[in-house]
Amino acid sequence: MNIGTNIKRLRLQRRETQRQLAEHLGVSSQAVSKWENNASAPDISLLFPLAKHFGVTIDELLAERDGDNVHL
Numbered sequence: 001m002n003i004g005t006n007i008k009r010l011r012l013q014r015r016e017t018q019r020q021l022a023e024h025l026g027v028s029s030q031a032v033s034k035w036e037n038n039a040s041a042p043d044i045s046l047l048f049p050l051a052k053h054f055g056v057t058i059d060e061l062l063a064e065r066d067g068d069n070v071h072l
Contacts, residue, residue, distance in 0.1 A: 002064045008036040010054040010061075025049055 011021050011032075018036070022029040025046055034040040042050060051058045 002038075003041055003062055004035045004038040006061055006063070007032070007042075007050065010056065011036075014054070021053075024053060 007021075011018070017029075018032040019029045022032045025032075027042075027046070031040070031042075035042055047058050047061065051061045054061070
């Protein structure tokens with residue numbers, strides 16, 4: 001699962017800092033950093049708020065990407 005990679009890509013597309021995303025979700029910026037480095041994953045209760053924040057589906061948030069190809 002590449003959720004951390006997807007979070008980072010989506011966050012950077014929005015030109016948002018880790019701190020800004022963390023504040024929006026009510027978590028620490030260290031938590032966001034761990035997600036983006038695939039050291040941990042967000043709690044399942046944060047999947048919908050993350051997807052909504054980025055304007056994507058939960059499937060898209062969890063999908064693995066290979067270049068321009070998306071593998072659900």
